[in-house]
Amino acid sequence: MRNYPDSYSYERAIRLGVSVSGIKHAKKRIEATYKKTLNHPKEDPEKNLRFSKKLKN
Incomplete structure (x- = not known):
């Protein structure tokens, strides 16, 4: 998880050869x-x- 912190569970499962569960x-x-945070950091x-x-007008 350190090398690929943003990868999805299914991507990790494929890479490691195990099931998603x-x-x-x-x-x-x-x-x-x-x-995940609801607001973007920037x-x-x-x-x-x-x-x-502007959208409301």
């Missing part, structure tokens, strides 16, 4: 889960507000 169980066993809230106002 095996990847899921292994990740749970080592507690290697993460949640997001500009002020810019988004201006854009939203």
Whole structure:
């Protein structure tokens, strides 16, 4: 997971020659889960507000 942090479980399964459910169980066993953030790290809230106002008009 260190070499390919953004890869999907099915991609890891193919690369390692195991099932997707095996990847899921292994990740749970080592507690290697993460949640994606809802906001982009480079997001500009002020810019988004201006854009939203333009859409409403």
